[in-house]
Amino acid sequence: MNKCVLSASGSGHPVVCWLLTAAEMKRCDSNTSEIFGVPSVVLMERAALSCVDVIVSRQKKLEEQAGQLGLHPKRRVLIAAGGGNNGADGIAIGRLLLQEGYDVSFYLASGEEKASELLKLQLHTAKAYGAVICDTIPDGEYDIIVDALFGIGLCRPAEGIYREAIEWINAQDAFVLAVDLPSGIETDTGAVLGCAVRADVTVTFGFWKRGLLFYPGCKYTGKVICTQIGITEDGFLNQTPEAFTFTAPVAELLPARPEDGNKGTFGKVLLLAGSEAMAGAAILCGRSAFYAGSGMVKLSCPTLIHPVIQTALPEAMTADSVEASARWADVIGAGPGLSLSDRARKELLFVLQQTLQPLVLDADAINLIAKDEALLQELIEHQQNPATRRKLILTPHPGELARLEGCAIEEILKQPVFYAKKWANRLQAAVLCKGARSIAASPDGSIYINRSGNSGMAVAGSGDVLTGIVTALLSTIDDPFWALCIGVYLHGLAGDLAAHTKGEYSMTSNDIAEAVWAVLVKQEKNYV
Numbered sequence: 001m002n003k004c005v006l007s008a009s010g011s012g013h014p015v016v017c018w019l020l021t022a023a024e025m026k027r028c029d030s031n032t033s034e035i036f037g038v039p040s041v042v043l044m045e046r047a048a049l050s051c052v053d054v055i056v057s058r059q060k061k062l063e064e065q066a067g068q069l070g071l072h073p074k075r076r077v078l079i080a081a082g083g084g085n086n087g088a089d090g091i092a093i094g095r096l097l098l099q100e101g102y103d104v105s106f107y108l109a110s111g112e113e114k115a116s117e118l119l120k121l122q123l124h125t126a127k128a129y130g131a132v133i134c135d136t137i138p139d140g141e142y143d144i145i146v147d148a149l150f151g152i153g154l155c156r157p158a159e160g161i162y163r164e165a166i167e168w169i170n171a172q173d174a175f176v177l178a179v180d181l182p183s184g185i186e187t188d189t190g191a192v193l194g195c196a197v198r199a200d201v202t203v204t205f206g207f208w209k210r211g212l213l214f215y216p217g218c219k220y221t222g223k224v225i226c227t228q229i230g231i232t233e234d235g236f237l238n239q240t241p242e243a244f245t246f247t248a249p250v251a252e253l254l255p256a257r258p259e260d261g262n263k264g265t266f267g268k269v270l271l272l273a274g275s276e277a278m279a280g281a282a283i284l285c286g287r288s289a290f291y292a293g294s295g296m297v298k299l300s301c302p303t304l305i306h307p308v309i310q311t312a313l314p315e316a317m318t319a320d321s322v323e324a325s326a327r328w329a330d331v332i333g334a335g336p337g338l339s340l341s342d343r344a345r346k347e348l349l350f351v352l353q354q355t356l357q358p359l360v361l362d363a364d365a366i367n368l369i370a371k372d373e374a375l376l377q378e379l380i381e382h383q384q385n386p387a388t389r390r391k392l393i394l395t396p397h398p399g400e401l402a403r404l405e406g407c408a409i410e411e412i413l414k415q416p417v418f419y420a421k422k423w424a425n426r427l428q429a430a431v432l433c434k435g436a437r438s439i440a441a442s443p444d445g446s447i448y449i450n451r452s453g454n455s456g457m458a459v460a461g462s463g464d465v466l467t468g469i470v471t472a473l474l475s476t477i478d479d480p481f482w483a484l485c486i487g488v489y490l491h492g493l494a495g496d497l498a499a500h501t502k503g504e505y506s507m508t509s510n511d512i513a514e515a516v517w518a519v520l521v522k523q524e525k526n527y528v
């Protein structure tokens with residue numbers, strides 16, 4: 001995957017933003033100190049300074065605005081610190097703010113005897129500058145609260161005095177800055193462990209953590225500011241993080257279109273989609289494939305619905321069966337609106353057993369496979385063998401993934417990364433788990449977490465649009481995982497544009513399809 005990441009950037013701007021787990025961040029921290037020799041206390045001072053910068057710039061702005069009205073905003077700060085290095089950051093922030101003339105109170109929830117070595121050092125220095133450390137929250141009103149109870153070291157639910165402190169912080173009418181992560185948010189999953197601080201701003205150090213992006217964590221962060229404190233990609237050594245999201249405009253991720261190409265060059269897409277009751281799925285899928293750059297699209301569906309398809313999408317061709325068109329296609333997409341009929345099963349069997357082209361499986365194609373243990377085993381065996389393996393993408397929603405796995409949907413929702421990775425490995429395929437933060441997994445262990453999109457996309461037909469986009473991209477992008485990541489990103493951006501014009505309440509999946517072209521001609525906003 002990393003080769004793709006590097007080669008996808010023609011512009012010089014970063015293409016990906018890494019999303020780290022707690023273990024990855026700890027490894028990077030310790031490599032920076034132990035291999036490169038930057039002392040932890042230096043990193044901590046820079047981390048604290050970066051938070052102080054955020055507080056001081058905000059305060060300056062407030063004071064300028066208030067000064068015009070003859071008001072004087074107060075500078076009463078509470079540092080709420082835990083017993084680890086997140087707490088140590090908090091104490092360092094408090095000491096620096098004291099030196100800036102702020103009125104700072106310190107609350108150390110853990111007590112000094114349980115303090116980490118760096119925290120002891122920070123307490124010593126802060127006290128030398130006059131800090132008074134309290135073991136209960138000092139009475140008073142605060143304008144600014146620095147949440148430094150837990151960072152990446154949170155390892156169990158916040159209870160007792162920690163729960164009380166978090167609930168107290170959330171009840172205050174103050175600006176809350178969370179240090180590294182809002183306390184209570186699990187670094188890897190974004191889960192709330194017990195309860196969590198609701199921050200106005202989260203200043204995170206070096207790299208984004210996955211939990212800042214996943215739900216529900218992302219609802220607690222406020223604005224996320226990722227600051228550079230001297231921990232860089234060098235600290236990964238040869239172990240790059242598993243997960244990333246995109247930062248580049250999607251148009252920069254797509255391969256350049258050869259100027260002298262013809263309709264064959266840009267991909268002959270065969271779609272096994274649509275049935276008597278779901279002709280619209282085939283139309284949405286085919287239309288999206290065109291908008292995502294396909295040169296030719298052929299829809300294999302029951303003869304009865306050919307007229308409606310030809311009317312709605314005259315650019316597409318239709319076929320009665322995949323058999324007649326299998327050789328013609330560069331790439332095949334199967335599933336949208338397919339139904340679970342005997343015809344659908346027969347057609348899918350033909351695709352799985354008689355073709356070798358790159359393939360995208362979605363919706364009923366996945367459901368048909370999940371229902372048929374022998375077929376599933378055959379697919380797994382084919383994919384496990386490098387001699388018979390084809391380029392394969394699966395785009396299930398959690399319900400479809402649960403059917404494949406044979407478990408309850410709740411199980412998938414609890415561990416979407418785990419199951420996406422499991423099936424990516426089992427099928428040697430790029431596997432998506434759709435959701436508010438769709439997750440794509442590659443057989444090499446890489447994870448893409450999608451940030452684009454909105455709740456308006458949770459609407460019938462949205463997945464059919466995605467299948468059309470991804471199938472089209474698979475015809476010109478060599479790596480299925482990369483095609484999937486870009487397709488998911490583009491789909492979400494199109495959804496955002498559709499929401500901008502029609503609103504999340506009223507947009508339909510056709511609006512998403514119709515926004516694809518606009519995203520590709522527009523420079524969309526950066527998401528991270």
Ligand SMILES: NC(=O)C1=CN([C@@H]2O[C@H](COP(=O)(O)OP(=O)(O)OC[C@H]3O[C@@H](n4cnc5c(N)ncnc54)[C@H](OP(=O)(O)O)[C@@H]3O)[C@@H](O)[C@H]2O)[C@@H](O)CC1
Pocket residue numbers: 029030033040043044047082083084085086087089116149150151152153154155156157158159162179180181205
């Ligand atoms: N290393 C570096 O170079 C840099 C590190 N930096 C900073 O360090 C932070 C990581 O520090 P960290 O590893 O000490 O973890 P941290 O988040 O402070 O928590 C650990 C403490 O919490 C405790 N604890 C956990 N859960 C609990 C619960 N539910 N309820 C009660 N206690 C609980 C746990 O206790 P224990 O499990 O031992 O009982 C332990 O005492 C990172 O987020 C960043 O802010 C930056 O300065 C940049 C440079």
Ligand SMILES: [K+]
Pocket residue numbers: 086147148149150151178179180181182183
């Ligand atoms: K924190």
